[in-house]
Amino acid sequence: MRRRIGPALLVSLLAAAALLVPDPAGGFGTVDGGGQHREHERITRAALACADGRRPGDGCFAPATLSQLAGEGRGFGAVGAPDRTEVNVPAAHCDDGDFLSGGYPRTRDQATAAIAACVEHLRGRFRQAVRGAAGLLGPHGRILEAEVRLDGGCLLVEHGEQRAKCTVLEEFGRALHGVQDFYAHSSWADEADPARPIGPANPPGLNLPAPSPVLDLRGSGAPSVPADLATGCFVLQDTVPGVGACAQRITHAAVNKDNGLIDPVTGSVSSPGTPRGQVGRNFEKAVTGAIVESRHQWRELRDALRAEYGGRKAGAMACALTHDDPPADCGGGDGRTTIAALIGFALILGVIPMSSGPRRPSR
Numbered sequence: 632m633r634r635r636i637g638p639a640l641l642v643s644l645l646a647a648a649a650l651l652v653p654d655p656a657g658g659f660g661t662v663d664g665g666g667q668h669r670e671h672e673r674i675t676r677a678a679l680a681c682a683d684g685r686r687p688g689d690g691c692f693a694p695a696t697l698s699q700l701a702g703e704g705r706g707f708g709a710v711g712a713p714d715r716t717e718v719n720v721p722a723a724h725c726d727d728g729d730f731l732s733g734g735y736p737r738t739r740d741q742a743t744a745a746i747a748a749c750v751e752h753l754r755g756r757f758r759q760a761v762r763g764a765a766g767l768l769g770p771h772g773r774i775l776e777a778e779v780r781l782d783g784g785c786l787l788v789e790h791g792e793q794r795a796k797c798t799v800l801e802e803f804g805r806a807l808h809g810v811q812d813f814y815a816h817s818s819w820a821d822e823a824d825p826a827r828p829i830g831p832a833n834p835p836g837l838n839l840p841a842p843s844p845v846l847d848l849r850g851s852g853a854p855s856v857p858a859d860l861a862t863g864c865f866v867l868q869d870t871v872p873g874v875g876a877c878a879q880r881i882t883h884a885a886v887n888k889d890n891g892l893i894d895p896v897t898g899s900v901s902s903p904g905t906p907r908g909q910v911g912r913n914f915e916k917a918v919t920g921a922i923v924e925s926r927h928q929w930r931e932l933r934d935a936l937r938a939e940y941g942g943r944k945a946g947a948m949a950c951a952l953t954h955d956d957p958p959a960d961c962g963g964g965d966g967r968t969t970i971a972a973l974i975g976f977a978l979i980l981g982v983i984p985m986s987s988g989p990r991r992p993s994r
């Protein structure tokens with residue numbers, strides 16, 4: 632959930648500056664190493680893979696498509712894209728929304744503004760996904776084969792990717808990264824350490840479930856932010872207590888639940904890796920929240936497609952986005968498929984009365 636340090640950057644940082652950075656910050660991780668275990672990928676898989684015999688469609692994604700969304704092997708996937716290109720954009724990771732009542736270097740309004748900036752950033756990604764889905768279909772609502780191919784894997788848009796399915800997955804994946812980070816980087820779902828006094832090193836936890844109304848990505852108004860909701864202040868030297876711009880403040884290091892082991896099938900967790908994640912069931916709550924929220928946002932995206940394009944086109948878009956071979960798997964109103972369906976329907980209409988009507992005596 633908080634993956635600030637990109638892969639290439641991480642490698643060079645570890646090599647060159649490991650001694651200067653006592654405990655490199657991650658959000659939920661996107662790589663294996665440096666304390667990360669590809670948490671974003673595993674959360675995304677636990678949330679959206681087709682398991683238990685479910686077929687790709689409404690709630691889940693087929694394997695090759697899911698790998699583009701979640702990442703695989705060394706690939707970051709769409710959900711890891713912010714760790715490649717938005718490492719230093721706090722809004723992409725819901726950072727810097729820190730506040731504590733009773734004498735604090737920042738005001739509640741400043742913290743709320745930072746959280747609202749995150750929501751607004753993710754709304755932008757979500758809207759881009761809705762807009763981009765138009766490119767999946769041709770003028771008659773047919774799925775365009777060239778726009779849904781995944782050959783060679785998706786590139787990033789800023790590296791020249793133009794296929795509609797890849798670009799929609801990227802925008803949606805970036806939105807998923809941010810909402811997953813929200814659970815790892817904020818006090819929404821966790822609890823404070825009961826053994827220590829409340830303070831910047833141990834802010835209150837709200838212990839709230841997902842989905843969070845704060846993450847209303849289809850909305851346009853200011854999100855309603857609870858008075859005690861905080862995310863962590865982040866600078867490269869991420870410590871408790873904070874230093875530099877984060878001095879006297881709740882830091883990412885104090886509040887994050889970024890790291891630990893996650894089963895990509897069940898979403899069950901073990902070995903929480905951060906101090907806040909080790910309090911009670913905090914890591915589990917963050918991961919469960921991220922999984923529930925990711926499923927919720929996929930439902931929201933389908934609803935948004937329906938509102939924007941109508942049910943028939945939205946259905947074809949969702950099919951194209953979740954299946955590995957959409958031209959074959961989605962029908963898509965293609966001529967031959969439609970004719971075959973009509974013939975089948977006519978046969979059923981004709982056959983049922985014949986077989987259920989009174990039988991004439993046979994001669």
Ligand SMILES: [Zn+2]
Nearest residue numbers: 633634658724
């Ligand atoms: Zn992140």
